[in-house]
Amino acid sequence: MKEICQFLGVSSTTIRNYERYLKERRYEVLDSGHRKFTGSSFTQLYDLRFMSKIGMSIQDAAAVCQDDSIAARIQAYVQGEQEIRLQIQYLKASLREIEEVKKCLGALEPGQASYSFTNVPGFFYLECERDGKLLNRPDEMELMKEWTAKIPAVYYMNRDVMENSSGSEWSYRMGLAISEEHSFLVPVNHRAVLHIPAKTCITGIVIDENSQSLSSSDYRFSGTCLRNALEYLKQNNLELAGQVFHRMVGSMLTVKDSKGNVVTGDLWYGLYPVK
Incomplete structure (x- = not known):
């Protein structure tokens, strides 16, 4: 043996x-x-x-x-080829997303990245929580499992939600995203999946200092991460023209904030649609 x-x-x-x-x-x-x-x-x-x-x-x-049938063996190889080709496509998509994260991190050296106009490609978004809790219906749980199996081609992204008309209170919803280009890797025809079309955004890295909350229901992520971006929009006479998203870039990293102070926190790539 x-x-x-x-x-x-x-x-x-x-x-x-x-x-x-x-x-x-x-x-x-x-x-x-x-x-x-x-x-x-x-x-x-x-x-x-x-x-x-x-x-x-x-x-x-x-x-x-x-099975002693040659036809059965050939058919099995055909299926195997399809599986391997899909795996290759998944790996290519993963490499692309790794490059995106590297680009974001590289922009922070030696100092804090500034905001810029970016044509953001469309993507599909799976919102993974409802009423402060993870989705728990059997079909939704299976859907999340299928999406997370495709990380890093699938990546973690929060959707920010304005809680009142004054715009003074925001919260966020945990979710997962995948580009339109690679959406064939996961199921997207489900009521929990949103399609976010391509749009022009102000984009930039934001720092969320000392993140310790275990859920979005008791954690002021949005207030921390949105403050500077919303102020930038106001100063440049820009208005939000859609939903705000923050993509996870890295956790517990030491960088300089917008005032030049050295801080440790989670880094997010913010997407702020503008008109």
């Missing part, structure tokens, strides 16, 4: 898991519980491992490996 596991690059637990789905094994399991492997044993287990590594479940891979 030790030698064949070393050769295949798997654990003994994996071999035993394979056995659950092999109707006819090419090796013996002795009364002592030890397994007696041969070269023929290896080819069977290698074939199963090969199939299971192209995106198939072990159960499905075992079924294909025990």
Whole structure:
């Protein structure tokens, strides 16, 4: 067992898991519980491992490996190709988002980044809370699971909400976002998913100092992060023209704030639609 596991690059637990789905094994399991492997044993287990590594479940891979039809094997490879291509697209999307975060962080060196006009591409937004609590309906929980499985192509983003008409009180809603370009990676046809079209925004990094709250219901994130941006809009005679979003860039980083003071906090990339 030790030698064949070393050769295949798997654990003994994996071999035993394979056995659950092999109707006819090419090796013996002795009364002592030890397994007696041969070269023929290896080819069977290698074939199963090969199939299971192209995106198939072990159960499905075992079924294909025990099917003597060439057509069934080719069809399995076709499915495997599709899975691998999707994985490649996911990795490319992830690389792009990593580059976006690096760009944001780089803009803070050596000092605080300023606001600028940016044409922000459209994206899909999954708001992950309702009434201060995470979504808890079965379909919504499954949806969040599918989205978070695609991090970092999917990224964490808050939606800021004005609580009264005077604009003096804001709060935020936790959520996840993915670009229109990469939205095929996750389900977007759901009532909890919003489409945010492309728009011109004032964008910039904001610092949220000493973040310690566990939920948005008891935490003044928006007041901290919005203050400077709203003041910038006012000074430049600009008005908000849509919903405000803040994308998470990094937590607990030490930087200079707008006054030149050294502070530690979470960094967010703010998107403020303007007209």
